[in-house]
Every structure is written in C-alpha cells, then in structure tokens.
Amino acid sequence: xxxxxxxxxxxxxxxxQVYAKVSDLNNLQAVAEGLPLQxxxxxxxKNLKCTTDTAECxxxxxxxxxxxxxxxxxxxxxxxxxxxSPVRMILWIQIxxxxxxxxxxxxxxDADLNLFMAKMVEKPMTxxxxxxxxxxxxxxx
Numbered sequence: 001x002x003x004x005x006x007x008x009x010x011x012x013x014x015x016x017q018v019y020a021k022v023s024d025l026n027n028l029q030a031v032a033e034g035l036p037l038q039x040x041x042x043x044x045x046k047n048l049k050c051t052t053d054t055a056e057c058x059x060x061x062x063x064x065x066x067x068x069x070x071x072x073x074x075x076x077x078x079x080x081x082x083x084x085s086p087v088r089m090i091l092w093i094q095i096x097x098x099x100x101x102x103x104x105x106x107x108x109x110d111a112d113l114n115l116f117m118a119k120m121v122e123k124p125m126t127x128x129x130x131x132x133x134x135x136x137x138x139x140x141x
C-alpha cells in the first residue's frame with residue numbers, strides 16, 4: 001500500500017458542521033457542480049451519482065470508480081473505500097476541533113499499488129489529494 005497524506009488544512013466552521021457535510025456523500029453532488037470539468041492535471045469527472053453512503057463517477061483517464069463509506073466516527077473521521085476501481089484505495093478524512101468555530105482536516109489515502117506504479121502516480125495522486133483538501137476548505141458548511 002502506498003500512503004499519501006495531505007497537509008493539515010484549517011476550516012473556519014465548527015467540527016460538527018464539517019463532519020455533517022463530509023459524512024453524507026449526497027453533498028458531493030453540490031460540491032462537484034462547482035468544480036471545473038477539467039483541471040490542470042488532465043483529469044475530468046463525469047456522470048457523478050451519489051447516495052448517502054456511495055458515490056460513483058467516470059474519471060478520465062482512469063475509468064468508472066465507485067466509492068463507499070465504510071465507517072464514520074462522529075465528528076472526527078470518515079473512512080471510504082473504493083467499491084469498483086482499477087486500484088483498491090482507502091480514503092480517510094480526519095477532522096479535529098480547534099475552537100468553537102473552527103477545525104482542521106487532513107486527508108489520508110492508501111492505494112494498493114506495486115512499487116513501479118507507486119513511483120509513477122505518487123506525484124499526481126498527491127496533487128489530487130491536496131486539491132481535494134483545498135476544495136474542502138473552500139466550500140460552505
């Protein structure tokens with residue numbers, strides 16, 4: 001497994017509000033509508049379909065990906081795992097309170113990659129994880 005961690009990001013919303021948003025994947029739909037279809041990493045996301053516990057989309061050039069929440073630790077952590085993907089991945093969103101109206105988050109991604117693949121995709125995966133963390137800082141909770 002290759003582990004990648006985002007930098008710690010500060011959010012100016014209470015921990016409980018941030019957790020409520022990220023622990024329901026239905027909220028990804030609204031977040032995704034604010035994203036550009038294609039960014040500077042030549043990755044595009046199409047046909048996003050969400051439920052409370054799952055999200056499915058087509059990511060170019062990767063293919064169809066399905067992600068599901070496997071555990072929730074109220075107000076502290078949401079753990080997700082790929083249900084359908086070329087590569088098995090686990091994503092944690094960790095949330096820690098820093099006061100009544102603020103918190104900090106860190107994203108951690110474990111990807112089941114061989115050594116050769118890990119070297120090839122480490123940089124783009126790190127960039128994608130950082131962009132996701134930045135996006136979580138910018139959204140309204």
